[in-house]
Amino acid sequence: MGTGPAGTSTRSYSVTQKYDLDARAGCFNVVPGWLHKNNGDSRMNTRVILLGLAAMLTAGTAAVLPAVARADSPADIILIRQAGQDLLAGTFGGLKIALDAKVDVKTLAVRADAMTKWMKVFPLQFPAGSDTGAPNKAAPTIWSDRAGFDKSAASFTEATVKLTELAKAGDTDGFAAQFKATADACGACHKDYRLK
Numbered sequence: 001m002g003t004g005p006a007g008t009s010t011r012s013y014s015v016t017q018k019y020d021l022d023a024r025a026g027c028f029n030v031v032p033g034w035l036h037k038n039n040g041d042s043r044m045n046t047r048v049i050l051l052g053l054a055a056m057l058t059a060g061t062a063a064v065l066p067a068v069a070r071a072d073s074p075a076d077i078i079l080i081r082q083a084g085q086d087l088l089a090g091t092f093g094g095l096k097i098a099l100d101a102k103v104d105v106k107t108l109a110v111r112a113d114a115m116t117k118w119m120k121v122f123p124l125q126f127p128a129g130s131d132t133g134a135p136n137k138a139a140p141t142i143w144s145d146r147a148g149f150d151k152s153a154a155s156f157t158e159a160t161v162k163l164t165e166l167a168k169a170g171d172t173d174g175f176a177a178q179f180k181a182t183a184d185a186c187g188a189c190h191k192d193y194r195l196k
């Protein structure tokens with residue numbers, strides 16, 4: 001027991017109560033020390049718990065936020081998307097080498113599918129403000145015509161989904177023709193959304 005500001009009585013939680021609150025806070029462990037105090041009034045107890053819940057919700061929101069607001073610097077994001085494109089180009093080029101070497105196209109399905117996966121998240125590597133921060137060739141049209149850019153990426157994944165299906169079916173001729181259609185989808189996006 002002690003005397004708080006303006007003569008109000010303050011009391012520290014017992015160890016058990018304190019751990020109870022800590023347990024409610026779960027893994028966030030962010031309930032500040034002052035939440036561990038109250039004046040013994042049950043309404044005050046409720047208020048403290050509600051404040052605790054609010055703190056937990058805030059912590060929860062903070063834990064979820066990186067999914068929408070990335071902390072990466074524009075330079076990091078530019079590096080991620082360029083590295084992704086270089087790997088995409090390597091994978092795509094590898095398909096041509098494999099085709100020319102007449103490998104069983106069924107073994108290429110996993111590569112074609114990897115291209116689909118990457119292109120699904122590629123447009124997310126262009127948040128507002130990532131046009132500068134490191135040398136890059138992203139055209140301003142990416143931001144002025146976002147819907148068109150997203151559509152261009154979707155056309156590409158449509159092509160690679162087909163490519164994957166043809167690979168799985170072991171259709172070598174179909175795969176070779178679809179490889180060309182996929183190359184066209186690379187070129188179409190570069191024409192409109194990549195600087196020369």
Ligand code: HEC
Binds near residue numbers: 081085136149186
């Ligand atoms: C939806 C649009 C889009 C598609 C589809 C696309 N690209 Fe790109 N690509 C871009 C943009 C935009 C850049 C510039 C990124 C930057 O500099 O930040 C780029 C950059 C590149 C780069 C250079 C990366 C670097 O290190 O600077 C290569 C290589 C590349 N793309 C290859 C390909 C290949 C190969 C395909 C098809 C298999 C393809 N791209 C499909 C939009 C696309």
